[in-house]
Amino acid sequence: MSATVVDGNAQGAALRARVAEAVRGLRARGVTPGLAVVLVGEDPASRVYVKNKSARTVEAGMRSFDHKLPADASEAEILDLVRRLNADEAVDGILVQLPLPPHIAPAKVLLAIDPAKDVDGFHPVNAGRLATGQKALVPCTPLGCVILAKSVHPSLAGMEAVVVGRSNIVGKPVAQLLLAESCTVTIAHSRTRDLPAVCRRADLLVAAVGRPEMIRGGWIKPGATVIDVGINRVPNPAAGDGKTKLVGDVAFAEAAEVAGAITPVPGGVGPMTIACLLRNTLQAACDRRSLPVPEMPA
Numbered sequence: 101m102s103a104t105v106v107d108g109n110a111q112g113a114a115l116r117a118r119v120a121e122a123v124r125g126l127r128a129r130g131v132t133p134g135l136a137v138v139l140v141g142e143d144p145a146s147r148v149y150v151k152n153k154s155a156r157t158v159e160a161g162m163r164s165f166d167h168k169l170p171a172d173a174s175e176a177e178i179l180d181l182v183r184r185l186n187a188d189e190a191v192d193g194i195l196v197q198l199p200l201p202p203h204i205a206p207a208k209v210l211l212a213i214d215p216a217k218d219v220d221g222f223h224p225v226n227a228g229r230l231a232t233g234q235k236a237l238v239p240c241t242p243l244g245c246v247i248l249a250k251s252v253h254p255s256l257a258g259m260e261a262v263v264v265g266r267s268n269i270v271g272k273p274v275a276q277l278l279l280a281e282s283c284t285v286t287i288a289h290s291r292t293r294d295l296p297a298v299c300r301r302a303d304l305l306v307a308a309v310g311r312p313e314m315i316r317g318g319w320i321k322p323g324a325t326v327i328d329v330g331i332n333r334v335p336n337p338a339a340g341d342g343k344t345k346l347v348g349d350v351a352f353a354e355a356a357e358v359a360g361a362i363t364p365v366p367g368g369v370g371p372m373t374i375a376c377l378l379r380n381t382l383q384a385a386c387d388r389r390s391l392p393v394p395e396m397p398a
């Protein structure tokens with residue numbers, strides 16, 4: 101392996117420590133930021149993520165408000181909870197864990213969140229602000245990708261960036277953030293012609309397709325920086341007993357032979373997601389009180 105492995109665990113911990121330090125300063129002024137997390141249903145992975153979010157929120161010195169609703173909760177019940185959280189002065193950030201059960205329209209729920217408390221950055225107001233270069237709450241995983249990329253290249257200006265994936269929660273916002281960093285950005289997707297050739301153009305390749313190890317070593321430009329957003333659980337026959345393992349959207353071992361720097365899975369982008377959520381909650385808490393937002397990466 102020749103690539104530098106970019107350590108998301110270490111960078112996530114460093115960012116959380118900086119948030120915690122800023123929170124100590126705010127608390128000294130009588131302000132304790134609060135994050136409300138809404139979980140609907142029993143999805144096992146979501147339960148783990150929500151538990152981790154609450155623990156990290158408390159560790160950073162913030163208040164955590166957990167709301168768990170049954171899988172058969174109605175859209176009206178969820179919307180009513182969101183309205184109450186919008187009106188609650190102790191709550192600076194609101195996050196509705198995705199995916200939602202199939203009978204709930206996520207767009208409707210996300211639209212109900214006050215954009216000033218939208219620490220996921222999924223509300224169309226924040227998406228529009230990001231797209232038009234205005235101050236916004238920015239989606240956490242894309243923000244984490246850019247922080248990791250900038251830890252390798254402090255200036256991304258002029259780089260050829262290819263984002264594989266066009267989702268509203270990762271592909272589109274990460275492309276907007278890279279454009280704001282003055283990259284030349286291509287968004288590729290399932291209907292892109294000759295995807296390997298498009299990827300090989302990239303100085304900075306962001307993989308967010310949700311398909312295990314789809315991006316092969318031969319698709320990578322030598323020396324490129326590869327940011328792997330995928331978190332895919334697959335069978336691990338070598339471990340026996342029906343065991344599974346996590347892999348990204350990039351075939352790590354092959355890609356690491358060619359890339360200059362690469363994020364691993366696990367331990368790359370994932371840990372940055374929660375760190376950026378805390379950063380966004382701090383930003384929302386400051387903005388809502390017209391206090392200056394402490395300097396943070398990206």
Ligand SMILES: Nc1nc2c(c(=O)[nH]1)N[C@@H](CN(C=O)c1ccc(C(=O)N[C@@H](CCC(=O)O)C(=O)O)cc1)CN2
Nearest residue numbers: 149195196197198199220240241366367368370371373
């Ligand atoms: N409302 C939201 N829902 C979801 C988001 C989100 O940002 N907002 N993102 C994902 C899940 N997610 C946070 O919610 C998340 C996913 C993964 C990780 C993480 O640290 N992963 C670890 C591996 C964890 C494991 O062992 O399973 C890693 O990559 O190292 C954190 C947060 C979907 N829903």
